[in-house]
Amino acid sequence: MEDSIEYSAQAQPDVPLNRLVTYRIARLHAKLNSQATRILKENGKLTLMQWRILVIVNATEDATHSKIAAKTQIDGGQISRCVKSMIAADLLSAEVHPTDHRQVNLRMTPKSTAMFQQALPAMRKRQSYFGKALPKEQHDVLITAFDTLDAMTELSVFPD
Amino acid sequence: MEDSIEYSAQAQPDVPLNRLVTYRIARLHAKLNSQATRILKENGKLTLMQWRILVIVNATEDATHSKIAAKTQIDGGQISRCVKSMIAADLLSAEVHPTDHRQVNLRMTPKSTAMFQQALPAMRKRQSYFGKALPKEQHDVLITAFDTLDAMTELSVFPD
DNA sequence: CAAAGTTTGTTGACACATCAACTTAAAATA
DNA sequence: TATTTTAAGTTGATGTGTCAACAAACTTTG
Numbered sequence: 001m002e003d004s005i006e007y008s009a010q011a012q013p014d015v016p017l018n019r020l021v022t023y024r025i026a027r028l029h030a031k032l033n034s035q036a037t038r039i040l041k042e043n044g045k046l047t048l049m050q051w052r053i054l055v056i057v058n059a060t061e062d063a064t065h066s067k068i069a070a071k072t073q074i075d076g077g078q079i080s081r082c083v084k085s086m087i088a089a090d091l092l093s094a095e096v097h098p099t100d101h102r103q104v105n106l107r108m109t110p111k112s113t114a115m116f117q118q119a120l121p122a123m124r125k126r127q128s129y130f131g132k133a134l135p136k137e138q139h140d141v142l143i144t145a146f147d148t149l150d151a152m153t154e155l156s157v158f159p160d
Numbered sequence: 161m162e163d164s165i166e167y168s169a170q171a172q173p174d175v176p177l178n179r180l181v182t183y184r185i186a187r188l189h190a191k192l193n194s195q196a197t198r199i200l201k202e203n204g205k206l207t208l209m210q211w212r213i214l215v216i217v218n219a220t221e222d223a224t225h226s227k228i229a230a231k232t233q234i235d236g237g238q239i240s241r242c243v244k245s246m247i248a249a250d251l252l253s254a255e256v257h258p259t260d261h262r263q264v265n266l267r268m269t270p271k272s273t274a275m276f277q278q279a280l281p282a283m284r285k286r287q288s289y290f291g292k293a294l295p296k297e298q299h300d301v302l303i304t305a306f307d308t309l310d311a312m313t314e315l316s317v318f319p320d
Numbered sequence: 321c322a323a324a325g326t327t328t329g330t331t332g333a334c335a336c337a338t339c340a341a342c343t344t345a346a347a348a349t350a
Numbered sequence: 351t352a353t354t355t356t357a358a359g360t361t362g363a364t365g366t367g368t369c370a371a372c373a374a375a376c377t378t379t380g
Binding site (some may be wrong): 007018021030034039126129150152155157158 | 174179180181182187190192195199233282285287290293299300302305306308309310320
């Protein structure tokens with residue numbers, strides 16, 4: 001959970017919780033997360049964070065911390081710590097960039113490649129299920145609505 | 161972020177990230193959270209967790225830990241810790257139930273009432289904005305889609 | 321070239337989330 | 351009533367999310 005409940009129960013007309021978008025997003029997010037975590041556990045031993053990082057490293061030439069951050073929006077600090085532990089666990093290999101000594105190039109290891117491949121079918125199947133679960137037209141509405149809501153999250157004042 | 165990226169970059173046909181429902185939910189959730197946190201900070205000093213708890217306590221006769229948990233889905237452990245600190249901070253008053261000595265009845269204090277009232281207008285206005293941002297028909301589709309997705313999060317195997 | 325600014329990554333602090341083991345009190349039932 | 355089961359809260363461990371301060375390496379500009 002997270003956001004969910006920021007309405008005044010005592011004055012707002014009675015909008016059932018289930019129709020509050022913020023609440024639904026919160027719940028859904030939590031459930032999606034725990035599902036992904038569960039699937040990963042059942043198909044190897046990757047954590048969700050490790051998985052996310054490997055997805056990018058696996059698909060990116062010369063992956064670096066900042067590329068991962070840019071593509072996933074994951075916080076830099078979290079990436080730094082997780083990558084560090086993954087290097088220690090032989091899930092990533094690191095090599096400082098030949099000319100730019102700030103950057104660190106990250107690559108899969110045999111170990112992480114194997115674990116990634118093991119988790120991949122289930123994760124891919126899940127994703128494809130989500131893709132197919134909603135009729136295209138519903139999916140479009142959904143994405144449009146997300147765009148609208150996304151834009152509203154920038155505001156911190158709501159004029160009358 | 162959280163769930164976002166659990167697709168195989170290297171094989172799935174190229175669904176842009178922005179059309180991945182899991183990714184959008186994740187991002188939206190994060191942004192909603194940080195918006196609510198920001199608004200609360202600008203209108204008092206309540207944390208999001210404190211706010212969530214006060215919303216329930218404010219609207220519930222004889223609120224208890226378990227009622228809060230039932231209504232919000234917040235983890236019992238978190239409620240326990242947060243309530244404890246709120247009692248220490250004079251944001252909640254506690255009284256063991258007269259007959260059932262397990263339960264603790266929680267009530268607003270003058271201090272939390274004031275803080276709650278201070279944050280309320282902005283939070284309520286926000287919620288009402290979200291309510292009005294989507295045309296009813298879009299909103300309905302959204303809720304339906306959430307129901308569909310919700311149901312899918314129970315699965316951990318996705319047959320072909 | 322040197323000062324100033326930017327980018328890359330690290331670290332610390334703290335709030336939030338999840339899970340499991342545990343205590344105490346009440347309820348069920350044998 | 352004694353035993354067992356269930357409910358209410360607590361606590362510890364561990365992972366995730368966010369933010370801010372920071373050091374080091376590079377870039378820009380005067």
